[in-house]
Amino acid sequence: MIIRRLGGLVVATLALAACAPSTAQPADTGDAKTGTLRVWLFDEAGRAPKEALVNEAVAEFRAAHKDVSVDVSYLATDAAARAAKFKGAFNDPASAPDVTEFGSTDLAGYVAAGGMADITKDIDGWSEKGDVPADMMKTVTVGDKAYGLPWWVGVRALYYRTDLFSSLGLAAPTSYAELVEAAKRIRAAQPELVGITVGGQYVFGALPFVWDAGGDLATRSGATYTATVNTAASKAGVKAYTDLFAPEICPAQQCVDLTGGKTVSTFAAGTAGMGIIGNFNRSAIDAGPVKGKYAVVPLPGAKPGTIAPAFAGGNNLGVMKATKHRTLAVQFAQLLASKKYQLKLYDALGNLPTMTSARAEVVAKDPFLKPFMDTIAAGTRFVPADPAWTTIDSQKIVINMLQKIITGKATVDQATEEANTLMNNAFAGK
Amino acid sequence: MRGGRNGHGRLMPLWLLLPTLAVLVPLFAYPLYQLGLLSTLEFGQPQVSGGVPARFLGAGNYTTLLTDGEFWTVLAQTVGFAAACVVATLAVGAALAVLLTRVDRVPRLLLSFAALAAWAAPAMTGSVVWMFLFDTNLGLVNEVLGLSGYNWLYDRDVAFLLIGAVVVWHSFPFVMVTLYAGIQAVPKPVLEAAELDGAGPWVAWRRVIVPILRPILAIVVIQSIIWDFKVFTQVYVMTGGGGIAGQNMVLNVYAYQKAFASSQYGLGSAIGVVTTAILVVVTLFYLRALRRTGEAL
Known part of the structure; x- marks a missing residue:
């Protein structure tokens, strides 16, 4: 009797629990024009100069959008910690940022995880699009869709x-x-x-x-x-x-x-x-x-x-699929990836701009870059642009x-x- | 009337079990059920967040696992490493427990305090501090021994020895304190009788104390096996996730690498199920052996 009742209890419990493991569906996205825009950027060994230029961009952005505040956090750059952070954002869209910096090698995996928003159309309408060279656009493209704005390159x-x-x-x-x-x-x-x-x-x-x-x-x-x-x-x-x-x-x-x-x-x-x-x-x-x-x-x-x-390494700026501020997120990413802030980033950290005209400017004024530009001119290569690279890497x-x-x-x-x-x-x- | 009373009486144990079930089912049965379910699915990052439906693989993850040579290497390594750690922990713990019963108050306090401090140190902190000491270029140990440039993680066995030392350092205090309490509880007259019969300290330990301590030893051994088989923090932190070319991988770190580092949650769950099964079997064998010797746990 007891055994049977206990058995019944177990069956009932299992029936209650018998739902499949949770699968976070791409969340209902939104396009709010006010609120807080959350931004993830990578930490640097000496973060202060980067923080200064980002704060400047935030101030400029807020001058144009009075009802928006921008919350920037800096991620540890260590690969395992970063991967865990991004996975957390994909699994729990509510805790995901709106705009994020990402390493170009990680993009294919992030797209397969359903984390990044397709911003091809937004880029087409961007005033500075013409200045982004085609090989740089390749580093933000998966299939025939663009998922980011090239921010800086490094060799x-x-x-x-x-x-x-x-x-x-x-x-x-x-x-x-x-x-x-x-x-x-x-x-x-x-x-x-x-x-x-x-x-x-x-x-x-x-x-x-x-x-x-x-x-x-x-x-x-x-x-x-x-x-x-x-x-x-x-x-x-x-x-x-x-x-x-x-x-x-x-x-x-x-x-x-x-x-x-x-x-x-x-x-x-x-x-x-x-x-x-x-x-x-x-x-x-x-x-x-x-x-x-x-x-x-x-x-x-x-x-x-x-x-x-x-x-040819480098980092890009993308918009998360789960964002509730899509337009604002794209606008902020475009501001940070603009020629003006690429040049400021170069002054702050020495990261090479992606825009053709910006690159020409910094190379003209800094002979230190010559060996790196010679290396780029000789031809650069990339790791397999496939979601499997994330697996191979990890x-x-x-x-x-x-x-x-x-x-x-x-x-x-x-x-x-x-x-x-x-x-x-x-x-x-x- | 009688039937009602009987029914009430028979239901009583169930009512008494309810609070336990209320805790065990959500905290234990449900996660275990989810683990089992996940282990039969193809469940990676695209399934979790990309809206890709999870595919049922049946025993697919287990086949992948059991045909992977690396899994067997890791399993053998884990068993060997855990066995060595259990033996070393018990030996160190028991020896120090006996020592505690033989020394005066002040050294006893000092020893207890040192052991409790090691016990209280979080595994993470302990591992990091030990790695500072054993750092290749800047470590105190290499400085003192004049071994500058010697990499303690370079050789697989040396690395395991170092990790094992940290594991033992973290876990011997539990064994020591438990056994010390047990030894203190051995009735004095029994020991005096043994002494009168001509038993020296070693014989008294083997023939009198150990048999009396057997139930306590059983708990300590099972605890140690489970802890050391599931060791994660020390290996992960000290070897940076599995050592040079993955040579210091143990089962739990391996499961972590598969499940979380490379987002193969299904495969990682299968490793978890296998680990659980092995530990259940080990525990059952031990309990059976205890029964045979006439000791109920």
């Missing part, structure tokens, strides 16, 4: 210590062989330094070597990608990068778990002869003891005199491949073969 090049190079009688490297030679000479002369700071978690530091060798992570055929990291060319590139983790250049023990950010701080702290560092890291480098003791050249390719293709497929080779747990052949299979699984949605 990496080779920073090197002029004081060390001149005391050792070295010239800036113009080929991979010269880079290796210089790195070894520096470490031999000063064993407390690494020749070049590279990291096992620094994917954007490794990719130029793969691209320079004629390889790539994956190639597109039609609408789908196929992994190509196990081709002979890709393997040669992977080997070139992982060979830099030799005891006489950047010992595996010290370098295998460095991220790109850590290589920047290593170089800034003065404990490396060279580093593959972005134009956007200049202020972080200048804040350290190597200020005034370094110069920049494009990262050389294997063939003397060539430039290794760089990753499962650390490329990082694990590099680290297995660096620690000697796998040969280049084994590790690239494994990564190739895992990447194809990710593209297939497995």
